[in-house]
Amino acid sequence: MRAIQLNRFGGPDVLDIVAVPKPEPQAGEVLVRVHAAGVNFFEVLMRADRYAVTPQLPMIPGVEAAGIVEALGQGVDASLLGTRVAAPLFASSRPFGGYADYVTIDASLAVPLPDSLSFGDATALMVQGLTALHLSRRSPPGGKSVLVGAAAGGVGSLLVQLAKRAGAGRVVAAAGSKTKLDHALSLGADAAVDYSNTDWPERVRAATGGAGVDIIYDVVGGPLTAVALEALAPCGELVFAALGRYALGAPQMEAMIVRNQSLRGFALLPLLSADLLRDGLSELFNLAASGELKVINGGRFPLDQASQAHRLLDERGTTGKVVLIP
Incomplete structure (x- = not known):
């Protein structure tokens, strides 16, 4: 599968598109075919090694994705197969990897999406x-x-x-x-x-x-x-x-x-138990799906244009949410 990999720190051009093995869902996990991956400003800082935490390289950025469940690990409820879900990777044991065609995540963290909510809007409502x-x-x-x-x-x-x-x-x-x-x-x-x-x-x-x-x-x-x-x-x-x-x-x-x-x-992650995560996302998804909460589209980019998406954020030229579409 395709993925965007960070092998060295620097400007947007250090984001390389590479071929990596498609992940296999382990026991208790689901495999999600990514239809949208969110891009965040802290990932721009991380790419340039200007964030509070220096990531270990190489890495595949991306802490939030949304898509369709294509495979199940052992012990996962069969009804999840084919469902539209959010994959909040930032809350998982493997918090990165969203800039890719596929991700795996613990089934208990995969949050169902309302039919009327787009995958791109779902990424805006995660982090x-x-x-x-x-x-x-x-x-x-x-x-x-x-x-x-x-x-x-x-x-x-x-x-x-x-x-x-x-x-x-x-x-x-x-x-x-x-x-x-x-x-x-x-x-x-x-x-x-x-x-x-x-x-x-x-x-x-x-x-x-x-x-x-x-x-x-x-x-x-x-x-x-x-x-x-x-x-x-x-x-x-x-x-x-x-x-x-x-x-x-x-x-x-x-x-x-x-x-x-x-x-x-304020730091988000220490506040999030699994229940708070799911309840908060479900509330946000339902508000957006009903039109009570508006998500601003800040730009949609093909996966292989991740560097352009980062450049736009670097230049503070965005309003709303920037999303990669694999």
Whole structure:
């Protein structure tokens, strides 16, 4: 079968298409013919060895896939054969391998897909959907004003919608272009600010009547974090979910202490038991299938164009979810 393999760190061109043996499902596993594989920004960082964790090479990237069950390992319920499923590889014992024609995964982790939900949309609701869902649950936005960074991206576009569903008093979207801001507004954001403008924290405060936001959901990290703090209200909370992109120093921490502000870290995987994973994905899949949650298509690429998909993410030229179609 075909797969995209990372043999060395570097730019998008280091992603090679190779022929590898088709995996065989072991006891308790299913073999899934991949119809869509999600591409995530942290995979771009990992490819360039700029992520918090350096992967062991060679590796086949891809932590989420969706497709049809084509074979069963010993002991697996025969009714799964031929079903449409999500394969959340990130929660399995082999968390990579999605950039390929086939993957295997423990049958207990294969989550059925509603017939009306596309494979591509299903990939958007795995890492990014669960991140948005659990961000909104760990720091509930009900009755509060919130700032969503990268609000037209994979996580941000879903978080805008979920925060509104959870009763946020005001959702302020931040992004880097008018097109992206228009996307966020179309998804229900109450206001939108362009963080390429130097005075954007002032515009966030203006959008909240001068008070600032109660919660900042930070999925971007880097230099923007320290600037975003200027828009956080006294006693507000910064929820930091940008693993490996820290930029807060002593001055920012001291300012937070003086203003009675709090910092909460967020990492998805430690929160996910098998039941929470399945329940969360089923909820997201059903919301999307019924039209209550909109998935933004950020680009569909053939498997052998994985480097182009990574290049698009590298250049921050995307809105929504980027997907490979084997």
